[in-house]
Amino acid sequence: MNVSDFDFYLPEELIAQHPLEKRDSSRMMVLDKETGEIEHKHFKDIVEYLKEGDTLVLNNTRVMPARLIGSKENTGGKIEFLLLKRLEGDKWECLAKPGKTARVGRRFTFGDGQLKCEVIEVLDTGNRIIEFEYDGIFEEVLDSLGEMPLPPYIHERLEDSERYQTVYSKEKGSAAAPTAGLHFTEDLLEKIKNKGVNVVYLTLHVGLGTFRPVSAKTIDEHIMHSEYYELSKETADVINETKKLGNRVIAVGTTSTRTLETIGYENGMVREESGWTDIFIYPGYKFKVVNNLITNFHLPESTLIMLVSTLAGKEHVLNAYNEAVKEKYRFFSFGDSMFIK
Known part of the structure; x- marks a missing residue:
């Protein structure tokens, strides 16, 4: 079919x-x-x-407020991660945009350093595995920094x-x-x-x-x-x-x-x-x-x-x-x- x-x-x-x-x-x-x-x-x-x-x-x-917008450590280049699923501990599978920026070993920071991550693997699908560093409870940090991940065909802001x-x-x-x-x-x-x-x-x-x-x-x-x-x-x-x-x-x-x-x-x-x-x-x-x-x-x-x-x-x-x-x-x-x- x-x-x-x-x-x-x-x-x-x-x-x-x-x-x-x-x-x-x-x-x-x-x-x-x-x-x-x-x-x-x-x-x-x-x-x-x-x-x-x-x-x-x-x-x-x-x-989850799974969309995180941050910057590359040291250079400040912008990055957007979309969290897909938690794997173990503080490791997550995610989408990255732009993908070419999110290379293995690169580190990124969010919200004045409240949250940091490192790219540890690039999958065959193009998805990334990242590992977070933070103080406190991850869900609370994500609630304060993350945005709602609306589908790509919705172009208007949700109030x-x-x-x-x-x-x-x-x-x-x-x-x-x-x-x-x-x-x-x-x-x-x-x-x-x-x-x-x-x-x-x-x-x-x-x-x-x-x-x-x-x-x-x-x-x-x-x-x-x-x-x-x-x-x-x-x-x-x-x-x-x-x-x-x-x-x-x-x-x-x-x-x-x-x-x-x-x-x-x-x-x-x-x-x-x-x-x-x-x-x-x-x-x-x-x-x-x-x-x-x-x-x-x-x-x-x-x-x-x-x-x-x-x-x-x-x-x-x-x-x-x-x-x-x-x-x-x-x-x-x-x-x-x-x-x-």
Whole structure:
């Protein structure tokens, strides 16, 4: 299957540059995965589509202020690091810009010397391994010096960094937000719970690989990035009981979906587990755990639209996306939502 099979026309002006004033006021396209039928709603209407006994699974990761802007020791040349994942101790894998400046052995400083680092390795991917030096607690230093790492297609400044966090974000470690969850408010979650819907959480720390374009021509040539996940016994028990009763497991976002499908057994049950996943879900894959999905609108030829197409059918999804473009839905991180029922 070719990557180009998942292409569609997307005007650049439909890529949302800022969040709406009210999280749950975004539009929501409802797509029937069996028939391809489309409805146009708003996200606060999601309550109508949830049933007593359903389980909603959300990703409670929290985005780190992972963008550090500093200078080369002695010369003062500017450098930007984007932290991707902690390896061990104070060693991190990161992106560097400009890359030619971040050579092995070079040292950089941030915030009047509050934080320093040395480049200790250049990976085959071009990513760097750096090791930090600082006084105190690293997370506190990062909070004071780091900036929110917005995706590269967002060009406007975000005034309130909390708008790139879900209202239930808790476990710090992501380089990007699980954006399907940005539409929820605390009041909306209460309404959902009051309807008898189970609301549970897992953690998957989102890596920037989720934004990288697929450079391969065919799907089976693409190599997925790896991301860290955790699912508790409490969450596993609720999901398993839901499955036993024949009720629906509804994933909020592709990150929740990838975690559940990594952990799930063929019979749909899950287990308490943590680890790294590089699962790549594309047409031909059979879902084990997830019945339905709340997601945003994704970019052409991305692994995300491939995952959505696996659940709802490629023809249904591409038709829905063409309809979304026609109706001027807002796309990607700060954009509108889709519920696949």
